[in-house]
Amino acid sequence: MYNNLKKIIHSVLSKKNIFKIEPYLRRGWSVFYLGSKHQCTICKTKFKNWISLPNQDNVCPRCGSLSRDRRLWQLIEQNYLKPHSNVLDFSPSRSLFRIWKKQHTYYTATDLSGDFISDNQYDITAIPEDENTFDLIICYHVLEHVIEDRKAMNELYRILKPTGTLLVQTPFKEGDIYEDYSITTKEERLKHFEQEDHVRIYSVEGLKNRLTKSGFKVEIKPFKKDTFYGLTDNEIIFVLKKN
Incomplete structure (x- = not known):
């Protein structure tokens, strides 16, 4: 779902607008991933799961x-x-x-x-x-x-x-x-x-x-x-x- 939603957002918004609203979108989306199994070194948020990309890399739900x-x-x-x-x-x-x-x-x-x-x-x-x-x-x-x-x-x-x-x-x-x-x-x-x-x-x-x-x-x-x-x-x- 995450990857499909990302494609839709990129198809309708400019990069400049995506940069502006991305933190707010991620803040809402990350609520579904909150837990204690993993932690991002950047935003310090803890999660039960990462977001998995097609290349198998793990994305932080909160800061990306x-x-x-x-x-x-x-x-x-x-x-x-x-x-x-x-x-x-x-x-x-x-x-x-x-x-x-x-x-x-x-x-x-x-x-x-x-x-x-x-x-x-x-x-x-x-x-x-x-x-x-x-x-x-x-x-x-x-x-x-x-x-x-x-x-x-x-x-x-x-x-x-x-x-x-x-x-x-x-x-x-x-x-x-x-x-x-x-x-x-x-x-x-x-x-x-x-x-x-x-x-x-x-x-x-x-x-x-x-x-x-x-x-x-x-x-x-x-x-x-x-x-x-x-x-x-x-x-x-x-x-x-x-x-």
């Missing part, structure tokens, strides 16, 4: 967070949620955007596509910010969309403070990075890269090597499944610092 959003916020709360930190977030989830805006005055969200809530529309390959500006940069599921990804990595390095942290995540495959820029149609990109607007699939080592060449010190952090918080098994997050 995906499992990767909940893991990211858990990591941020435990390690990087500090007063007066200057934060830049690329294409953030709506649940994370809203919680950042409630408690952090130095948070900036940017999205070039227009598919996400944001303050700015920065081109990640030419970011209009000064060197050494940000204490924390979040770049989740962005680089696989960018043809000039090495240029983007260089820009991220440039604007990160010497003491700052960059958090990166993308989909991964075994073996080498797979990319072919002659593949340009949505149909072919879906077939080859598993999503219509992806231009590659990284391997863990391949992404590490590219980030290292941009100057980053790379730590690869694997995480295990957590049923209570709805977190998936074998999730990988790159934690990057300047050398």
Whole structure:
């Protein structure tokens, strides 16, 4: 029912209007899921069940967070949620955007596509910010969309403070990075890269090597499944610092 209702709402309302009314719709819908078996790390609400997506991911009924959003916020709360930190977030989830805006005055969200809530529309390959500006940069599921990804990595390095942290995540495959820029149609990109607007699939080592060449010190952090918080098994997050 949830997935069908979502399709109907998206067919009759603009993205701008959906962004506005979504919190109120979810507040009412989440009443049917309340319990004590699970808890969202973002909105802190407890539920008897998650909402299950066709890809088997678990969605929070209250704030709409995906499992990767909940893991990211858990990591941020435990390690990087500090007063007066200057934060830049690329294409953030709506649940994370809203919680950042409630408690952090130095948070900036940017999205070039227009598919996400944001303050700015920065081109990640030419970011209009000064060197050494940000204490924390979040770049989740962005680089696989960018043809000039090495240029983007260089820009991220440039604007990160010497003491700052960059958090990166993308989909991964075994073996080498797979990319072919002659593949340009949505149909072919879906077939080859598993999503219509992806231009590659990284391997863990391949992404590490590219980030290292941009100057980053790379730590690869694997995480295990957590049923209570709805977190998936074998999730990988790159934690990057300047050398």
